[in-house]
Amino acid sequence: MHRARHEPSPRARDAGVARLRRATRFVVFGATALAGAFAGLAAHSVPGHKSRSVAVRTTTRTVRTTTQAATTAATTSDDATPATTATPPPVTTTVAPVATTGGT
Amino acid sequence: MIAELASVSFPALGTTALLCVAEAEGLPAAHGELERKLSALDEACSRFRDDSDLVRLNASAGCGPVRVSPLLLEAIQVALAVAEETGGLVDPTVGRTLRLAGYDRRFATVRLRDGSTFRPSFAPVPGWKQVELDPKGRTVALAKDVELDLGATAKALASDKIACSAARVSGTGVLVSLGGDVAVDGPVPDGGWPIRIADDHAADPEEPGPTVALSAGGLATSGTTVRRWLAGQVALHHIVDPRTGRPAETPWRTVTVAGPSCLEANVASTAAVILGEEGPAWLAARGLPARLVREAGAVTYVGGWPEDSA
Numbered sequence: 001m002h003r004a005r006h007e008p009s010p011r012a013r014d015a016g017v018a019r020l021r022r023a024t025r026f027v028v029f030g031a032t033a034l035a036g037a038f039a040g041l042a043a044h045s046v047p048g049h050k051s052r053s054v055a056v057r058t059t060t061r062t063v064r065t066t067t068q069a070a071t072t073a074a075t076t077s078d079d080a081t082p083a084t085t086a087t088p089p090p091v092t093t094t095v096a097p098v099a100t101t102g103g104t
Numbered sequence: 105m106i107a108e109l110a111s112v113s114f115p116a117l118g119t120t121a122l123l124c125v126a127e128a129e130g131l132p133a134a135h136g137e138l139e140r141k142l143s144a145l146d147e148a149c150s151r152f153r154d155d156s157d158l159v160r161l162n163a164s165a166g167c168g169p170v171r172v173s174p175l176l177l178e179a180i181q182v183a184l185a186v187a188e189e190t191g192g193l194v195d196p197t198v199g200r201t202l203r204l205a206g207y208d209r210r211f212a213t214v215r216l217r218d219g220s221t222f223r224p225s226f227a228p229v230p231g232w233k234q235v236e237l238d239p240k241g242r243t244v245a246l247a248k249d250v251e252l253d254l255g256a257t258a259k260a261l262a263s264d265k266i267a268c269s270a271a272r273v274s275g276t277g278v279l280v281s282l283g284g285d286v287a288v289d290g291p292v293p294d295g296g297w298p299i300r301i302a303d304d305h306a307a308d309p310e311e312p313g314p315t316v317a318l319s320a321g322g323l324a325t326s327g328t329t330v331r332r333w334l335a336g337q338v339a340l341h342h343i344v345d346p347r348t349g350r351p352a353e354t355p356w357r358t359v360t361v362a363g364p365s366c367l368e369a370n371v372a373s374t375a376a377v378i379l380g381e382e383g384p385a386w387l388a389a390r391g392l393p394a395r396l397v398r399e400a401g402a403v404t405y406v407g408g409w410p411e412d413s414a
């Protein structure tokens with residue numbers, strides 16, 4: 001029974017992702033104010049932990065102000081996939097990295 | 105404008121937190137924001153702190169609604185939305201089977217355990233519909249035997265939120281990485297934020313790996329090689345396929361995804377690991393650029409992700 005619930009049709013998954021995007025954006029941005037207030041409360045009620053912090057970069061760089069990622073209408077792989085918004089791919093760089101993404 | 109990048113990193117949430125700011129003078133304010141929010145997140149969402157809100161909730165499974173903190177409520181709301189929208193591929197009710205499989209304490213401790221004598225067991229994943237949430241009353245009710253694990257969403261959600269608020273309080277561009285779940289916000293250094301891709305987010309800086317520049321949103325990697333433990337004669341990993349209740353059988357060693365937010369990137373990378381060979385098409389259909397690495401090292405690129413330079 002569980003198996004059936006976890007194997008939705010591609011159409012259901014795709015429609016779901018469109019809703020996910022709306023939902024997550026709403027939560028991420030809409031909840032910022034609430035989270036800020038809560039974090040402040042937590043800071044007063046919970047002992048903080050000391051960080052073992054190390055400043056590792058002092059590189060001089062140019063900073064530009066941008067809006068969030070530009071979006072374009074995406075092509076879709078089949079008729080069942082709803083129109084979605086493509087994320088611009090990152091670009092290769094030779095600049096020394098400031099962070100690493102990888103398995104946790 | 106010309107600015108000086110500055111960064112700070114420290115252990116948090118059983119992994120590493122990294123903050124980088126585009127202007128050094130913004131570091132203290134952004135750092136303070138990061139520390140405060142991580143402390144609150146750990147207290148609310150940790151599966152391994154006896155005093156956390158989540159441990160208290162999991163212990164109440166089958167006993168009716170429990171009032172929870174606003175932060176845990178939000179984290180569960182997001183996790184349930186993700187589960188629904190992915191058709192249950194990324195589901196927070198994997199907690200019980202993860203625990204029975206041996207991921208029952210902080211991973212640093214799991215790693216030290218003598219796994220050769222450990223006997224894992226597995227349980228069906230009840231599914232997100234076994235969680236009842238009342239936002240108005242701020243309560244959550246778990247059906248019997250339901251245990252939540254928010255590992256697939258909470259860190260990424262926190263990266264997004266902290267990057268946003270840290271950029272605001274510091275008045276500069278910010279990159280936040282929680283165990284390799286990266287979110288950026290605010291003004292961007294010229295050329296973007298350079299981020300290296302590796303099997304392990306804690307890899308030595310000298311180890312080889314492609315570097316890409318990110319200008320907005322988030323970048324996340326899910327993988328099966330790092331959070332891995334020995335259970336008898338087999339090695340298990342932490343990405344559970346809710347359809348089987350067991351660690352996902354997948355050809356991918358790592359999946360890295362760029363998304364409009366870190367949360368969306370991390371959800372997609374986790375789903376792609378679980379989907380296996382279907383992962384690239386699933387990502388492409390959603391317009392999500394990705395880099396998938398097979399066990400033997402062959403790389404598949406999706407959505408315009410730049411090929412690794414020779």
